[in-house]
Amino acid sequence: MSKKGIFYLFIFLFFSSINSSIAQDTNEDLQPLAKILIELEPQYSINFTYIDQTIADVIIKKPKRELTLEALLNYLKAQTNLDFIIIDDHNIVISKRNNPLSKFITEKLEEVVITNYLTKGISKKSDGKIAIKTKDFGILPGLIEPDILQTIQALPGILSVDETVSNINVRGGTHDQNLILWDGIKMYQSGHFFGLVSAFNPYLTTDINVSKNGTSVIYGDGVSSVIDMQQSNSLDQDFKAGAGFNLIHADGFAKVPLTQKAEIQLSARRSVTDFIFTPTYDQYLQRVFQDSDFSNSQQNPTSVVSNNERFYFYDVATKLLYDVTDQDQIRFNFSTINNSLTYDQLSLVNEDESLTNTLEQNNFAAGVQYLKYWNNKLTTTAQVYVSNYDLKATNFDVINSQRQNQENEVSDFGIKINAINHVDDHLKLHGGYQFSEVIISNFEELDVPDFTSLVKEVNRTHSIYGEAEFTSANKNTYARIGLRANYIEQFSELFTEPRLSVSHKLNNNFRLEFLAEFKSQTTSQIIDLQNDFLGIEKRRWILSNNEDIPIIKSTQGAFGIHYNKNQLFISAEAFIKDVEGITSRSQGFQNQFQFINDTGKYQVKGVDFLINKQFETFSTWLSYSYSNNDYTFQNLNDGNTFRNNLDIRHALTFAGTYVVNNLKLALGFNWHSGKPTTLPSEIQNTANSNIEYQSPNSNNLSNYFRTDISATYKLKFSKKLDASIGASIWNLLDRKNVINTYFARDENDDIVTIDNLSLGITPNVSFRVRF
Structure with missing residues (x-):
């Protein structure tokens, strides 16, 4: 498809979506609980803390605005069959009722200074870090998926001088001065397509915390920043899966309950660039290889020709969760990230x-x-x-x-x-x-x-x-x-x-x-x-x-x-x-x-x-x-x-x-x-x-x-x-x-x-x- 064709497709999707949204017959009073909570927080000057799975798929009638906080919480309890526990004047924890682990979980999150920081799913905490929840993620310009390392470049003080996720500069530092953690494991590779796509699948990576300064002492390394990514760590006894594709790659993920005490999470992604040529791949190709041996920009272009490039990338991540008892949990993680490129060089002097x-x-x-x-x-x-x-x-x-x-x-x-x-x-x-x-x-x-x-x-x-x-x-x-x-x-x-x-x-x-x-x-x-x-x-x-x-x-x-x-x-x-x-x-x-x-x-x-x-x-x-x-x-x-x-x-x-x-x-x-x-x-x-x-x-x-x-x-x-x-x-x-x-x-x-x-x-x- 030509660039002009892609542009027309974008315009078509844009206006057809608007038309569909206007024509859609919706009941504005019946809304997802997640959306209602976002509206209630500034109205009552409170913050709700919860695990995403706890409120997933909960749809209720929107409460009346004149309710007191006490009446509001009673209404929400009755409508959702969830517990709303008041921690202090500004913080309320939402949990499932009769949760066997609830008596052991007392850790309070740092107070949220601002929710929906820039867009939905990004918040600023009282300890200075920025928290990103990929499931709640809204949208950012130029992104149609919650690309983790592209998303953090929207934050003040963070950019990439060469537009890549393998060269993120936090307050003037080089990329190697960022500590990148995946479930507590230090990662030495951060990008696919040699820096144009984040190497971390966002659909099972649920929480990202970014610290530019004043980081906790649990973190070593990273003299410029810490980028701490976490996969879901809780069992919700609910099968979930998804799959998708864009003009660069296709991917899929699944959360599969094995028993009442065990769950496995799987995600995989692979590029389609080695068998489908798209305008996106064309731009990426020009950007990555414009000043490499492949492009021959400085190598006797009249004597050597490079061709037959074959490029692909993939990543696979697995997490096994096992609750031995209500007090004991075991978690196993595995991840592999790969980029592969081959191309031929032909001598025009000796064509053999x-x-x-x-x-x-x-x-x-x-x-x-x-x-x-x-x-x-x-x-x-x-x-x-x-x-x-x-x-x-x-x-x-x-x-x-x-x-x-x-x-x-x-x-x-x-x-x-x-x-x-x-x-x-x-x-x-x-x-x-x-x-x-x-x-x-x-x-x-x-x-x-x-x-x-x-x-x-x-x-x-x-x-x-x-x-x-x-x-x-x-x-x-x-x-x-x-x-x-x-x-x-x-x-x-x-x-x-x-x-x-x-x-x-x-x-x-x-x-x-x-x-x-x-x-x-x-x-x-x-x-x-x-x-x-x-x-x-x-x-x-x-x-x-x-x-x-x-x-x-x-x-x-x-x-x-x-x-x-x-x-x-x-x-x-x-x-x-x-x-x-x-x-x-x-x-x-x-x-x-x-x-x-x-x-x-x-x-x-x-x-x-x-x-x-x-x-x-x-x-x-x-x-x-x-x-x-x-x-x-x-x-x-x-x-x-x-x-x-x-x-x-x-x-x-x-x-x-x-x-x-x-x-x-x-x-x-x-x-x-x-x-x-x-x-x-x-x-x-x-x-x-x-x-x-x-x-x-x-x-x-x-x-x-x-x-x-x-x-x-x-x-x-x-x-x-x-x-x-x-x-x-x-x-x-x-x-x-x-x-x-x-x-x-x-x-x-x-x-x-x-x-x-x-x-x-x-x-x-x-x-x-x-x-």
Whole structure:
């Protein structure tokens, strides 16, 4: 289907959905409980806490607005056969009646500062983190499915300078400075299609928590952020399944009760790009391979032709839940993520010579967790896990008759033990121990000349931590303070990391927030050469050696003020972050520093601002981030400070969503100033083949601008069966955004400019069914 055909299909779906929603004969008084609760929260200044399955498929008549809170809760109890337990003046827990576990579950979630943050399913908590529930997820511009790592880029202070989920920059940090957890297991691969699609299936990943600062001491690593993803952890004795497809992949999932005490969850996804050519795949293909060995942008295009590309990806996840008793639970997790690419290179000089290049990327993870409810105050968990990442490439240079093999492998084995003690209604204590053994190897082999290199590093870390959470009697003040100690065996070094999160409500409308933390990490990603791993997935994982690759350490603090009244939320947060121990090879330099190894640091200071107004069917927001991000390296730029490669000085998003009945619409505009770049000097030394440059990062690329639109429509066939259709266009105006520029010499020794462009106009459509 042509791009124009996809565009017409989108318009058709859009207007037919509107027409259907207008013509639909609905009873406005009879509504899903989930929708009613959302309307009741601001009306009564309360927050409902519940497991999604508890209220699933519950439909009742809408209560009258003049009811008192007590009368409202009595009405809801009578209509739903559920328990509505009042925790305090603002928090109410919903649970099934006669739940055998209810007497052991006393843990209270942090107070929700704002619900429907940007869109439905996203909320901000009193401890500073952002919580995302995929089942309740509304819609965002350009997305027709709840893509986890694309969704978090809608949050202030988070973006990707190259539009990928494998390069997420949180307040000026690199992607390897994000700790990405899947059910407590560290993941070293985050993207499919080499960064354009999240590698985590959202339909069984129910909860995502994102922390940019002031994180809990239970988390190690991640000097920039923590992205903690959790699958459903409760048995609901209800079979659920779904399947769907879009123009990139097809997927399916199922929650299957095995017995009264056991359940299995399954999800699988596979790309369709190796047997169906779509306009979406065409755009993705151009975006990913535009500056790789496959595209031959710099490799004698008159001598070599690349063709017969075969690309696919898949992921599979499984979770087994078994409740041994009412107090004892066992959970087993398994996940595998894979990307595979092959293509042929044909020599036009010797047409008999055709060689196949390959690239394989895989992340395997498995873990088992035991949870024990000792009494209504004490809960313990123990987890053992393994996470293995493997990146392999075989690259043939047909002109020089050379073969290169490369491999980057990470093996991570971990043990986590945690205890939670509810001292009383106002104080909760955390404590625990964690062990991690990480083995990283890098292998490289050339046949001409004969060369082999294998570097293998091992690091073992022991961590203990303690933390206290306090909530004042009037619920106006929340504080969490903790200390984590990491002992690194290889270096016999001990790092202490205090963390702090404080939130205080001045009155019903204003809240102050202070966040601070110390962190460290021993794993990072580097680029040896820009054409490593075919130039497509060129970053490789390495371990700190405490010499030329230091331990990365960060210190950051933030102060914010938030206003929330009548569904108007205004937030401003000032922050400062210092990160030291970075290497020049981890920063992706493509100027005079490209082949120089050095260690240094960066400091980023800035402000994140958000204004979000919600109406009954409409939500709109404007977010703006200002930051100043500077490097200091010992031997680069004579030791003087210069701009960070990720110094995006200004970033702005303006977007809105509209939801009526079963129709959801979203439109958004994204703008940010161009990233820094280094231009060649106007006068070059003709005796020197190397390019001479101006001051590092003293210029900027053109400003980035993108418009996205999306729409979904839900079809309800019965109580258990429904379907949805969706359509979206990424970069609706087909703006030619330059996301990276570098310079090279051609065969005539002239300097040429190579521009990497963002995705062009990229349509997508989807269809899903759930039963």
